[in-house]
Amino acid sequence: MSAATPDDQPLRSLDQAFGVCLAPSRVDDVETIYKPKSLHRLDAESAKLMKRLIDVTEEGLRVTRYVYSELPLLWVVDGRGDIWFSLEEVVDRDGNYLFPKPSRVPVATPSKKLGHPSLIGGEQGRIGGEILYDTGAAPPRWFITNRSGRYGVRAGRTPEHLANVARMFGAYGIEFAADFYPPPDGAL
Amino acid sequence: MTEIASITPQRIERLRPSDIRLIARHSDELEAMSIVLASFVSYLRCFKDPTASEIDDVLSVSLQLKAADAWKIINAVDLMRAFRKYVDQSIYETVIKAVGVSESKDFTIIEYIAQRLGLDPATKELLPEAATGVAAPIPVDVVQDNKVAIVAGAQNTPNIKSKKSSVKFEKLHHDCLKYAEELRNTLGDTDCSVRGAYRESIERYLEDFPTIAGQGNMLLADSEARSLRGLLDEERDSLPPAIVDGLHRFFVAHQSICVFYDGVGQFYEQVRTGVLAPRLEETVVEFLAAIEQSPDFIDAAVVRAFREVDLDFKRLDVIAARLEIEKAVVPADPISLSPLRAWHYGVIGAMNAIYAAYRATKAPVGRTSSWLLSGQALAAITAPALSRLGASGPEAQLAGH
Numbered sequence: 172m173s174a175a176t177p178d179d180q181p182l183r184s185l186d187q188a189f190g191v192c193l194a195p196s197r198v199d200d201v202e203t204i205y206k207p208k209s210l211h212r213l214d215a216e217s218a219k220l221m222k223r224l225i226d227v228t229e230e231g232l233r234v235t236r237y238v239y240s241e242l243p244l245l246w247v248v249d250g251r252g253d254i255w256f257s258l259e260e261v262v263d264r265d266g267n268y269l270f271p272k273p274s275r276v277p278v279a280t281p282s283k284k285l286g287h288p289s290l291i292g293g294e295q296g297r298i299g300g301e302i303l304y305d306t307g308a309a310p311p312r313w314f315i316t317n318r319s320g321r322y323g324v325r326a327g328r329t330p331e332h333l334a335n336v337a338r339m340f341g342a343y344g345i346e347f348a349a350d351f352y353p354p355p356d357g358a359l
Numbered sequence: 360m361t362e363i364a365s366i367t368p369q370r371i372e373r374l375r376p377s378d379i380r381l382i383a384r385h386s387d388e389l390e391a392m393s394i395v396l397a398s399f400v401s402y403l404r405c406f407k408d409p410t411a412s413e414i415d416d417v418l419s420v421s422l423q424l425k426a427a428d429a430w431k432i433i434n435a436v437d438l439m440r441a442f443r444k445y446v447d448q449s450i451y452e453t454v455i456k457a458v459g460v461s462e463s464k465d466f467t468i469i470e471y472i473a474q475r476l477g478l479d480p481a482t483k484e485l486l487p488e489a490a491t492g493v494a495a496p497i498p499v500d501v502v503q504d505n506k507v508a509i510v511a512g513a514q515n516t517p518n519i520k521s522k523k524s525s526v527k528f529e530k531l532h533h534d535c536l537k538y539a540e541e542l543r544n545t546l547g548d549t550d551c552s553v554r555g556a557y558r559e560s561i562e563r564y565l566e567d568f569p570t571i572a573g574q575g576n577m578l579l580a581d582s583e584a585r586s587l588r589g590l591l592d593e594e595r596d597s598l599p600p601a602i603v604d605g606l607h608r609f610f611v612a613h614q615s616i617c618v619f620y621d622g623v624g625q626f627y628e629q630v631r632t633g634v635l636a637p638r639l640e641e642t643v644v645e646f647l648a649a650i651e652q653s654p655d656f657i658d659a660a661v662v663r664a665f666r667e668v669d670l671d672f673k674r675l676d677v678i679a680a681r682l683e684i685e686k687a688v689v690p691a692d693p694i695s696l697s698p699l700r701a702w703h704y705g706v707i708g709a710m711n712a713i714y715a716a717y718r719a720t721k722a723p724v725g726r727t728s729s730w731l732l733s734g735q736a737l738a739a740i741t742a743p744a745l746s747r748l749g750a751s752g753p754e755a756q757l758a759g760h
Contacts, residue, residue: 197415199410199412202412303375307378307381320417320422355458
């Protein structure tokens with residue numbers, strides 16, 4: 172089973188569900204060449220594994236709680252409505268995986284980090300954002316946000332688009348609280 | 360207030376939903392928001408020629424802060440305009456686009472700080488005293504044109520007590536300069552395979568080295584010598600033997616000449632026994648901006664010297680961290696130095712000395728208000744750090760402000 176809406180479904184229903192397809196306003200070269208090694212498309216198989224991670228974290232495994240509080244997963248909905256998710260990875264000049272990007276650690280040249288566009292080859296995409304376990308929340312829990320400058324907080328993105336992505340995960344038993352950040356007033 | 364202190368520059372980069380709610384809860388508290396926004400500016404300053412992915416991060420953080428209502432008290436555009444010179448242009452534009460354009464006037468750092476701390480020159484006639492007993496890494500005082508300027512002091516003038524001592528000093532001074540210049544020439548040779556950091560450091564050493572009394576700064580030269588020792592420790596095995604020998608010869612001469620400059624020993628004595636001040640990174644950002652925007656009262660050379668103190672000692676700390684050595688960069692170093700504490704005392708001592716000299720300037724006729732406001736801002740920025748060090752000074756007097 173694919174999480175994506177079938178190909179023959181009118182594009183405008185995808186536009187309605189996940190926002191219109193927009194090209195990222197800025198892309199680093201590496202993001203069009205390399206894909207993250209940790210990349211998954213949301214489908215029955217990946218969702219099954221993901222749910223185990225979600226569940227074991229909620230059940231109280233502190234190591235995953237604290238890792239995913241600081242290293243959020245990136246996600247993007249592509250033009251076909253498929254949802255992709257991965258770690259934010261740092262690669263060397265040949266695209267070899269080095270490590271997931273921790274906060275405030277400078278990425279030394281010539282290494283580069285692979286942001287949201289790399290999940291879909293730098294192409295047009297619908298809404299995107301992050302998935303994280305917020306240890307500071309009361310109670311602590313998993314969140315999905317639209318925190319992606321190039322897909323998530325573009326003009327026209329709405330809380331409903333984010334809620335629809337959360338529902339797609341929910342269809343596999345993966346529950347996220349949605350946290351939506353309004354886009355700027357003007358288009359970026 | 361304690362919980363909002365968790366919004367550090369590191370945390371700003373990865374704000375979680377709970378952080379957004381925390382900021383929102385404090386969004387109408389001036390002091391809390393000044394902590395959050397100082398962290399934000401400090402975070403923005405990290406970027407040089409940012410990648411698309413980094414601009415994306417800045418945009419996201421800006422919108423998260425907007426969602427948290429962080430700009431309720433301090434206007435985002437005012438803040439960005441005040442710090443415009445200190446952030447990359449593309450970063451500046453990203454934040455402005457994210458938070459929207461307002462019709463507000465251009466803001467100086469002084470005005471921003473005055474607004475954030477509620478300073479008002481009409482309410483206070485005298486500036487608080489500067490702290491006493493804090494060693495200064497740069498010698499500053501008021502000069503004839505009523506400006507704070509670099510002067511002769513214990514950091515650039517040797518203390519020579521006898522003729523015999525004078526002869527010894529002259530020889531050491533000659534040797535130290537000679538060895539440093541030889542190193543620069545060797546390291547600058549196109550055939551030299553040693554990386555550029557060595558040459559850059561010895562060049563900065565020579566710029567700071569007091570060739571004549573009253574000019575240069577031996578403490579800043581010493582920080583470069585320490586950087587070189589850190590580099591040597593890290594790469595000793597891979598360096599050509601001739602370079603290692605040259606560095607050793609230079610270190611011996613340098614350590615000997617330092618003894619003649621009282622400012623070096625006094626400073627490190629405080630570093631050795633000192634404690635750390637909180638959130639100093641943000642304090643330095645504001646202080647630097649404030650003195651740079653007071654050109655009528657503070658000479659540009661003082662601003663450069665302060666920037667150099669900040670960068671030189673921070674560089675030492677970076678090297679030490681890489682070596683995972685907390686206390687001494689080099690075993691043979693006679694001074695047991697914590698690079699992190701050296702940076703703290705360096706910038707705090709410089710801030711206090713600059714403020715003390717500023718306080719000794721005279722308020723220009725017809726401009727008393729702006730002079731007083733700048734002075735209040737410098738005192739207010741410096742006070743929390745000085746207070747943490749246990750120094751008496753502006754903090755106590757500002758308490759009733």
